Amino acid sequence: MILVSKPGLLASVQDLGRHGHRQLGICPGGALDVLALTLANRLVGNPDGAAGLELTMGGCELRFEADTRIALTGDDFSAMLDGVPLWPCWSVPVAAGQTLKLTGANASGRKKAGLRSWLAVAGGIDVPPILGSRSTDLKASFGGHEGRALRKGDRLALGTSRLDAAQRTRRPFGLREPDWGREEDDGAIALRVLPGPEFEQFTLAARDLLWGEHWRITPQSNRMGSRLAGAELKRKRGGDMLSSGVIPGTIQVPPSGLPIILMGDAQTTGGYPRIGVVIRADLWKLAQAPLNGKLRLVQVDMAQALAAWAGQQRYLSQVAQGLAAAGWPGAA
Structure with a gap:
């Protein structure tokens, strides 16, 4: 006990x-x-x-x-x-x-x-x-x-x-x-991001800001999502959207224009535009990032996202092999 x-x-x-x-x-x-x-x-x-x-x-x-x-x-x-x-x-x-x-x-x-x-x-x-x-x-x-x-x-x-x-x-x-994922020279933690389904709905200036801004994790963040402070991201046109599926890592942009990165306890559907999604291999960095810490979002493509995930799995395989060689019970 x-x-x-x-x-x-x-x-x-x-x-x-x-x-x-x-x-x-x-x-x-x-x-x-x-x-x-x-x-x-x-x-x-x-x-x-x-x-x-x-x-x-x-x-x-x-x-x-x-x-x-x-x-x-x-x-x-x-x-x-x-x-x-x-x-x-x-x-x-x-x-x-x-x-x-x-x-x-x-x-x-x-x-x-x-x-x-x-x-x-x-x-x-x-x-x-x-x-x-x-x-x-x-x-x-x-x-x-x-x-x-x-x-x-x-x-x-x-x-x-x-x-x-x-x-x-x-x-x-x-x-x-x-x-991986320690603070870089600019004091920010880099998260790799795929453009989301509604990426093209945002202005060119907003898309540039997404990658160029240093975002701050606000104290209003929790297990549902990390709320970011920084520049306002504007859409080309306003208007409501139909609710659609979301997953951990989805970056939603509510009417305030300030992004929210969904976490493990987030809802399963949402009606805010999805400007991007943090790749699966980097979600752990966000979970450990401190409140008021700085983030930098880095655009990647699907091939890079899959390669990052494969690299993480190789690391876990090496850990398993090392523990097994030391006579420790293996993962299952």
Whole structure:
């Protein structure tokens, strides 16, 4: 069991998402950074789809009531396990009675603190699956732990670990974090974007601004979408649109002219023009980008988007091969 002593700003149970139900208006949800949760699960010997915890802006405290093994990915928020630093992408044994604390500070050496961390525990968080997923749908109030964000005093059960006693107590070891997507020299995080279905409805000036502006992520952002501040993007003609399908990464432009990049908990349809879509391989960067952080949108074509995704999958394959060579349970 895990006792939630302090949940922080927002903590919830998440896995890789609830897929195949968009026709019912049910969003996929799940961890906003699939790459981070996948790496954390592999480091503790879990299947990729095991449920972990998504922690927002630190400030949380968790007490482990059984011997286990944990891994933290994303930002570290000065994570300490009984006062000993816990670095991102490290697999660490935990004894019953130990406490993990994440403050709001950043200690990983990055130029700017991120927004979220993902914690995997050997065996995964054992909550009932609903529609094939243990993820929490915070809008619809189902899934995860009682369909809500975690609160002080919550206790979370753990599933059966694939680690044997020797593996569970093995000395800490770690992986090199992916170095894609770090801030560039101009202080912005670059997101690669495909032009959207309504791209041509915008003026030439607006299209140039989309690629040339430094966009700022506003504090009004959440798991549904990242609201951006910057230049106003104008359409050639106004008027309403019929609602159409949207997916995580879709960049909608409401009447204000300020873009919104949809995230995992976004609606499944929308009526705002879709000027672009962030490629799947870069959605994790947006999930970790800090509030008030700067973004730069970079136009790519489909071939480049597919190549980026293939590169990410190669990295995950290399991780799996390395862990298997070290006698660690493989992904499944």
